[in-house]
Amino acid sequence: MTHQDRRRIAAGLAGRLTYAEIARQLARPTSTISREIARNGGPGGYEPERAHRATARRARRGGPVSAPVSSAATVDAAQEKIIELAVRSGLPRTIARVHMDLLMSETGTRTAAELSRRLEISPASVSASVNFLIDTGYVRRERDPRRRRDRYVVDDQAWYHAVVISSRQTLETARAALAAAATIAPDDPVGRRLSKAGTFLERVMLDSIESADRSRSLLT
Incomplete structure (x- = not known):
């Protein structure tokens, strides 16, 4: 990501654009923008110059440190391709994004609030998406008794x-x-x-x- 890209991210945050809108402007996956902001101060503390210097420092360390960046880019591209293929087959994009986010979760679970925050979509959109995925067998609903809220789960079955x-x-x-x-x-x-x-x-x-x-x- 270039210094100019990071300045455009900062401008997008200042203009209250969503991560998805910023990603479209830069022709980048939304997950790439989300990761860039999260690792460099978050939406309230993102500074393009500091982010660029930090990335340069990580790159100068060389060796294994550079591998996760390349790997992350590969994963981002794979996710976007799978989402596009799902959309081409007739699946609404929001549902495809919700399903992909669940699949890429380390535990295979998210709450509605987590999905809404991560994907920057409304709770109503999350509800409609997970209900479709439950009806079609891709996701199941579990109740978390400690937090008294539902969790949505993708498992191997x-x-x-x-x-x-x-x-x-x-x-x-x-x-x-x-x-x-x-x-x-x-x-x-x-x-x-x-x-x-x-x-x-x-x-x-x-x-x-x-x-x-x-x-x-x-x-x-």
């Missing part, structure tokens, strides 16, 4: 549940298509179309569920 839930939902659609086809004359083109689609989807989804059951031990 989430991938199994997500595959099975998605397959079962499509299987319901396939069987509804077959049921509709059964009410239409066999030589009707609409009936044939529904029958073929239903038969294909039913077979593929049953295979998907069977494969998930067979491979579930890989997640343990």
Whole structure:
């Protein structure tokens, strides 16, 4: 990150821009901006000159110290790519960001307040996102009795549940298509179309569920 980049970060903070807005201006991942600010005084104490000198000192030390910076940049790029792929497949960006933040948490858990603060999104957006992720099997909700608040958890079994839930939902659609086809004359083109689609989807989804059951031990 250049000295000019850091000055633009400071200007963005002074202008009360969000980390995401600053990141867009610099064409950088939001997580990179968040990490840069956090390690250099936080949003209330960020000074571009001091941040630049501190980074230069860390670089001069050489050896292993420089490796985490490169590694962090690689991780940031990977996260952004995964989010973009999820968005391209139809997932709303906010939901993709919430899911990624949970995945990248060391413990695989966050509270709603943590997600809201880290991603700079409203509590309502967090609620809508985690509810979607819970419904689709990617996340589960746990109650923290000591703090009397919910925690949202991603564990290894989430991938199994997500595959099975998605397959079962499509299987319901396939069987509804077959049921509709059964009410239409066999030589009707609409009936044939529904029958073929239903038969294909039913077979593929049953295979998907069977494969998930067979491979579930890989997640343990």
